[in-house]
Amino acid sequence: MQLDIEFLRGLFPALDGPPGSDWGFFDNAGGTHMARPVLRRITHYLSSHRVQPYGPNLLAGPAGLEMDRGRETLAGLLGVDSSAVTIGPSTTQNLNTLAHAMSSVVGPGDEIIVSRQDHEANIGCWERLCRSRGATLRFWEVESESGELEAGGLDDLLNSRTRLVAVTHSSNIVGTVHDLGPIADAAHAVGALLVADGVSYAPHRWPEISPTGADVYCFSLYKTFGPHLGAMVVAESVLDRIAPQSHYFNARRSWSRLDASGPDHCAIASLAGLADFFDAVFDHHFPTEAAAGTTPDGRAAAVGRMLHAHETAVATPLLDFLAGRAGNGLRLIGRHTMAEREANFSFAVAGRSSASLVEELARRGVATKHGHFYARRLLEAIGVGDVDDGVVRLSLAAYNTHREVGHLIDALDEILD
Ligand SMILES: Cc1ncc(COP(=O)(O)O)c(C=O)c1O
Incomplete structure (x- = not known):
């Protein structure tokens, strides 16, 4: 089942964003936006x-x-x-x-x-x-x-x-x-x-x-x-x-x-x-099953699989882009394909601080973060020089779109060149 992304985004008031802006939120590993039904409760x-x-x-x-x-x-x-x-x-x-x-x-x-x-x-x-x-x-x-x-x-x-x-x-x-x-x-x-x-x-x-x-x-x-x-x-x-x-x-x-x-x-x-949220997405995408009734965990799992498939599809061009740059001064941590991988992409660039890269991304409408993200011992073990400056982390959630990722790739292209 293909995710109706506009329907999903409609469930997140924060995605209405600052008026007129063209920005993308890529610090989801730090905390996602809250779904409207949770906010309502x-x-x-x-x-x-x-x-x-x-x-x-x-x-x-x-x-x-x-x-x-x-x-x-x-x-x-x-x-x-x-x-x-x-x-x-x-x-x-x-x-x-x-x-x-x-x-x-x-x-x-x-x-x-x-x-x-x-x-x-x-x-x-x-x-x-x-x-x-x-x-x-x-x-x-x-x-x-x-x-x-x-x-x-x-x-x-x-x-x-x-x-x-x-x-x-x-x-x-x-x-x-x-x-x-x-x-x-x-x-x-x-x-x-x-x-x-x-x-x-x-x-x-x-x-x-x-x-x-x-x-x-x-x-x-x-x-x-x-x-x-x-x-x-x-x-x-x-x-x-x-x-x-x-x-x-x-x-x-x-x-x-x-x-x-x-x-x-x-x-x-x-x-x-949260159940209101999963039910809304489930009923919209699986009307036949919705009528037949399923267990709450069954509905959450079905929605979870659909959201994950969408997120993986949206994340793949970004990972391909980063993997294509890897080795030329860019160190991409973790796998270079989405197989058994989540859309948290961490990288460091030789000669550039991660702080400055995050600032440059922010100027181009991309919200993300840098640092050790409290996995400090890991960054020390893999030899990231300045652990406090750490890595740039781009993390996606199901509400991110192909368009946002395209914008992010363009921004990275400009910054890294
Ligand atoms: C992998 C991982 N484990 C544990 C935590 C800690 O979670 P909390 O912020 O709820 O204490 C985090 C927070 O970012 C995390 O990313």
Whole structure:
């Protein structure tokens, strides 16, 4: 099914853009625009009943119901039980809380494996846990030129002392999608857990979590057209073993065991808007199936596949352009084709600062960013000279168009010449 791009763009008020401007937004890996139905739910919650939720009074009752609906809706879209879903203010916070909770299962002599390719959110918390528990942190290294995870690197590290493997589903710099199934199997074979960071993957393809085999799967909803929250799906067997981080009297509810903070109520309520968004796109593109009815996760997956196909088609000429320039002073990180790759393209140009390239792009109506994007250890490992200046990152979302990419390629052509 071909995406009706005008219909999709109509669901994002931010794309109306500054009047009369011809600009393109290519910093989607930093956070996508919010879908109109999510925004609508936020406005409704704030303007109708932003009070302490739950209870019999006329305002608290609906507020609590809307929060419950938001939680249930998210779980439904992911095809998991809502008892497995922790909602926190961000993925960094969720992983940090998880690492604290894991202090009950990690002790002296144990080992944790992290990947050098990961965002710091899925490294630092495990490093701190190892330090405090007398455990050892081991790195799954990357290839120094491509930044890809070393083939066979994990097998060399796994052993009977390994308690946990933490790895990204796809890196926010390199873009290669990892097949998590075999990684989960290898971890489970030695009795270790797999914690997968889906933050960079989920914006490009709505996650189908169960086939990954991950015991914990995290992603950030503000990068999937939603509010600024992190979602963490944790297997019941893990929730039962770890030390709750909630108030003790809330620990009996499994979904609140890792809720250390009670994130923004209105954002939680607005999660119901994500289903409104997927339903609107689904009903528009699949009217026959819509009439027949499908499950929420089935609709989200079908929409996710269609959006991903569109994004891949739009991204391909950009990757071809960058790949064509690679080697002539331009270093393109990651694969040069879209096979098993997400549309996050990172590059550096010899003799030019990434900051100056981003400024020049901004002058030509292209919004993007540069830096290490908190994958600092990766950039150090692959020898990016000035890590703070880092790489230029061009990241797409499903609402980007062929026209915008054409404009971006023209701008790059001019700047690089
Ligand atoms: C791959 C990856 N993991 C984790 C994070 C952290 O997510 P959050 O901003 O929700 O803490 C990010 C944020 O950009 C990311 O790109």
